[in-house]
Amino acid sequence: MGLVVIRSVCRGRRLLRVAGVGAVALGVLTVSACSSSSGAADSAGSSASGAGAGKVSGDVTVFAAASLKESFTELGKKFEQKYPGTEVTFSFGGSDSLAASINGGAPADVFAAASPRTMKLVTDQGGAAGTPVTFVRNRLEIATLPGNPDELASLKDLTRSDLKVVLCDRTVPCGAAAQKALDAGGVKVTPVSYEQDVKSALNKVALKEADAALVYRTDVKAAGDKVEGVDFPESAQAVNDYPITVLKNAGNTGAARAFIDLVRSAEGQKVLTEAGFLQP
Amino acid sequence: MTALRKSGAATGPRTGPWFRHGRTEREGDGGRRRTGVPGALLVPALVGLAFLLLPLLALLLRAPWSSMPELLTSTEVWQALRLSLICASAATAVSLVVGVPLAWLLARAEFPGRRLVRALVTLPLVLPPVVGGVALLMAFGRNGVIGQWLDAWFGITLPFTTTGVVLAEAFVAMPFLVISVEGTLRAADPRYEEAAQTLGASRFTAFRRVTLPLIAPGVAAGAVLAWARALGEFGATITFAGNFPGRTQTMPLAVYLALQNDPEAAVALSLVLLAVSVAVLAALRDRWMTAS
Numbered sequence: 001m002g003l004v005v006i007r008s009v010c011r012g013r014r015l016l017r018v019a020g021v022g023a024v025a026l027g028v029l030t031v032s033a034c035s036s037s038s039g040a041a042d043s044a045g046s047s048a049s050g051a052g053a054g055k056v057s058g059d060v061t062v063f064a065a066a067s068l069k070e071s072f073t074e075l076g077k078k079f080e081q082k083y084p085g086t087e088v089t090f091s092f093g094g095s096d097s098l099a100a101s102i103n104g105g106a107p108a109d110v111f112a113a114a115s116p117r118t119m120k121l122v123t124d125q126g127g128a129a130g131t132p133v134t135f136v137r138n139r140l141e142i143a144t145l146p147g148n149p150d151e152l153a154s155l156k157d158l159t160r161s162d163l164k165v166v167l168c169d170r171t172v173p174c175g176a177a178a179q180k181a182l183d184a185g186g187v188k189v190t191p192v193s194y195e196q197d198v199k200s201a202l203n204k205v206a207l208k209e210a211d212a213a214l215v216y217r218t219d220v221k222a223a224g225d226k227v228e229g230v231d232f233p234e235s236a237q238a239v240n241d242y243p244i245t246v247l248k249n250a251g252n253t254g255a256a257r258a259f260i261d262l263v264r265s266a267e268g269q270k271v272l273t274e275a276g277f278l279q280p
Numbered sequence: 281m282t283a284l285r286k287s288g289a290a291t292g293p294r295t296g297p298w299f300r301h302g303r304t305e306r307e308g309d310g311g312r313r314r315t316g317v318p319g320a321l322l323v324p325a326l327v328g329l330a331f332l333l334l335p336l337l338a339l340l341l342r343a344p345w346s347s348m349p350e351l352l353t354s355t356e357v358w359q360a361l362r363l364s365l366i367c368a369s370a371a372t373a374v375s376l377v378v379g380v381p382l383a384w385l386l387a388r389a390e391f392p393g394r395r396l397v398r399a400l401v402t403l404p405l406v407l408p409p410v411v412g413g414v415a416l417l418m419a420f421g422r423n424g425v426i427g428q429w430l431d432a433w434f435g436i437t438l439p440f441t442t443t444g445v446v447l448a449e450a451f452v453a454m455p456f457l458v459i460s461v462e463g464t465l466r467a468a469d470p471r472y473e474e475a476a477q478t479l480g481a482s483r484f485t486a487f488r489r490v491t492l493p494l495i496a497p498g499v500a501a502g503a504v505l506a507w508a509r510a511l512g513e514f515g516a517t518i519t520f521a522g523n524f525p526g527r528t529q530t531m532p533l534a535v536y537l538a539l540q541n542d543p544e545a546a547v548a549l550s551l552v553l554l555a556v557s558v559a560v561l562a563a564l565r566d567r568w569m570t571a572s
Contacts, residue, residue, distance in 0.1 A: 096540050164440070169523060171540040192440040193522025194529075196536060200519070207414075208423040209439045 056083045060255040061107060063091045063098045065114035065242065066199065067138065067218050071275040072112070072263075078271075079262050086255055094197055095119075095173065102127055102247065109256035112244040112263070114138070115173040119243040129250065132243035135264050136277035139239045140174070140181055141220050142230040143205045144212045155185045155232050158212055166201045166210045169194040174201070177238040178214040184237035202227065216240070221276035241280065336554070343551055344544040351548045356525055357534070361552060364530040365560075367442065368510040371449035375457045375506045380499060383461035384487065388470070398462075405455045412451055413519025420447065420520075444521035445528050449510035456509055457502035464498025465491070504564065511557055 060079075064072050069092045076088035091098065091108070095118035102108055103125045111128070112135070113119040119132050144152050150163060158165050167189065168175030175194065182189055192210065195201040202219045204210040206226040220229035244263060246256045262268045269279055351357055386398050404412055420427040420438045430436040438444045472494060476486040492499075514532040521528040523537070531553045539546040 094540075166522065169537050169540070171537050171542075191524070193524050194537075195523065196518055196533075196540075203414075204522070207417050207421060209417060209421050 056255050056258045057085045058252050058255055059087045059089060060109045060252050060259055061089045061091070062110040062112065062259060063093075063102060063106070063108040064110075064112040065095045065098070065118075066092050066197070067114055067216060068092065068112055068242075070222055071272050071277070074271050075259075075262060075268055078267065079259055082262070083255070083258065088259065096121070105249075107249070107251065108247055109250035109252050110244065110259055111247055112242060114240065114242055115176075116241055116243055117176075118173065119245070122247075123245075127248050128245040129248045129253070130246060132245035133260075133264070134241040134280040135244045135260075136242045136269075136272050137239050137280050138216045138218055138242065138277055140177055140214050140232075140235040141217045142212055142232060143202055143215045143220050143223070143227040144230060145205065145208060146225055146228050148228050148230065150211055152212060152230050155182065155187045155189075155234050158189045158214075159187060163212060164210045165189055165191045166193045166195050166204045166213045167191040168198055168201050168214070169196060172197055173240060174198040174214070174216060177240055180238035181214070181232075181234045185232075185234040187234075216276070217278075218276035239278070242277075339547060339551060339554075343547050347544065348548055351545060352552065357549065357552065359526045360529050360531045360534040360549075361556065363442070363445070363526070363528075364511055364532075364553070365556070367445045367449055367530060368453075368507050368513075370446045371453055371510040372457075372503050372507040374446065374450040375454040376499070376503060379454045379457040379502075379506075380461055380492075383458045383465060383502075384491070386458070387462045387465035388473075401458050402455050404452055409452055409513065409515025409517075410519050413448060413516040416448055416451060416516065416520040420444075439520060440522045440524065440528060442521075442527055445517055445530060448516040448520040449513045452513050452516050453506040453510040456505040457499075460502030460505055461495060461498050464495045464501075467498075468494050504561065508557060508561070511553070 062072065062076070069090075072090060072092075076090060079088050080086055091101075091106075095113040095115060098111065099113065099118050099121035102111055102122050111119070111122055111132075113122075113132075116132075119128075122128055123132065142152055142155070142158070144150060150157070150160075152158070157163075167178050170176055170179055174197070193204070195204065195213075198215050198219055201213040202215045202223055205213045206223055217229065220227055244260055246253060246260065250256045263272075273279060382401065386394065386401070407415070417439060418424050420430070422428065422431055422437050422439060427438060430438070438447060468491070472490050473483075473486045476490045477483065481489065512532055513530070514536060517528070517530060518533050518536075523529050523533050531549060535546050535549045535553070538549055
């Protein structure tokens with residue numbers, strides 16, 4: 001029964017609302033179902049989108065979390081190629097401030113947030129059309145200096161007194177996740193600073209002012225060779241879900257849905273996993 | 281010339297009290313004429329006033345008055361407020377010690393490239409403070425141009441320390457002081473200094489005994505501007521000194537972070553900062569008035 005619905009999401013591409021019924025729970029199944037039978041789903045998907053291509057046109061405005069910048073920019077280009085005549089405009093920023101802008105009436109068609117909490121800010125105000133679905137997940141890594149000179153191997157190593165560690169402030173998503181991971185490991189870290197967002201925390205390490213920071217895998221990846229990532233098992237306890245939704249005040253609902261379909265397609269997921277995201 | 285007029289305008293209202301003695305007659309004279317304020321000036325003036333005050337009024341109207349007592353008794357708020365006041369005052373002191381001589385150099389000394397230097401001094405005014413913070417890291421950071429030697433020779437690291445906060449605030453606030461003092465110096469008659477020198481005073485004595493008392497109003501006005509700017513500093517501080525309660529978390533940082541998940545608390549915190557700064561500025565003004 002559930003599978004029938006899922007298949008139709010993979011193929012139909014218009015049935016997002018159906019998938020939205022059990023958003024998070026189904027979301028996990030949905031994409032794994034799509035990607036596991038990637039060959040069949042892909043061909044089915046492209047034929048379906050081919051049929052709907054005529055209707056997708058015009059401009060679509062996407063508000064997305066800052067951590068999605070690289071991958072969404074790429075997906076935006078793919079979208080414009082796929083649907084000639086469309087134009088995707090992005091606004092990247094902290095999920096909190098994006099949510100505030102949307103609630104304040106900013107003209108946006110799609111909202112992709114870095115945490116369910118920030119998405120809730122919008123859904124609580126009735127700003128979403130349908131129920132948001134999780135399209136990727138992100139987990140933490142220890143970012144340290146290239147070559148790992150301090151030989152960090154676990155969360156516990158961050159408690160060493162000779163280390164300068166920065167964390168995100170608890171009020172921002174990456175800080176909340178860091179706190180969760182530290183609690184899970186029973187580790188108490190006294191940082192030199194609680195940074196205001198994940199990029200600031202990362203930059204402190206990239207500039208060699210701090211020896212280590214707890215940031216997302218995607219940020220470590222985006223920083224290239226300026227930092228080195230160290231995985232730790234407790235990060236599994238603090239995985240961040242990224243929800244996406246069409247907005248109620250969307251001026252171009254058709255294109256908005258098509259964009260979300262692309263993000264959730266095998267093609268979209270490939271771009272996102274390459275950036276370090278985990279599939280939902 | 282423009283710079284002179286501009287800074288004159290900026291310092292004018294604040295320097296008022298010192299010149300009050302000399303102006304009493306004219307002011308009394310103007311008092312009668314003030315009834316006929318031309319509408320072409322009055323209307324835009326009132327629009328300007330409303331534009332500046334309305335957002336503050338909105339802040340007051342929307343403030344969560346019921347949760348105020350709880351906030352005001354939290355140690356974190358007091359910690360942040362205390363740190364803000366200490367750091368802003370220290371940054372003003374630093375600005376005075378090096379900023380006044382710098383202003384003198386720009387106004388009185390002749391050297392090639394003076395215009396360029398003056399333009400460079402005002403750069404922190406246009407630089408986004410966050411960029412200023414990154415620049416400070418590159419200069420004074422653990423791995424910075426100067427910072428690496430400070431670390432290697434003296435074991436001093438500035439980022440993530442209270443000293444770092446003072447440095448960041450001074451970097452952003454000092455140009456206000458320099459511009460204000462330089463403007464006053466240009467408006468001051470250099471012949472007084474020259475007279476002092478012909479009477480045997482060295483150039484430094486002339487500066488200390490003649491110039492400095494002469495430009496005191498401009499220095500005070502500049503110091504107030506710098507203090508106010510330092511008190512509200514956010515970008516350079518959080519970038520260079522980070523954010524740790526009690527050590528580097530000043531009020532603007534606390535306000536910003538509260539804004540992320542509790543906007544009401546942020547409004548309350550801003551009001552505390554506003555109230556304190558208004559109180560301090562008003563108190564200072566009163567003291568100057570009576571002093572003059």
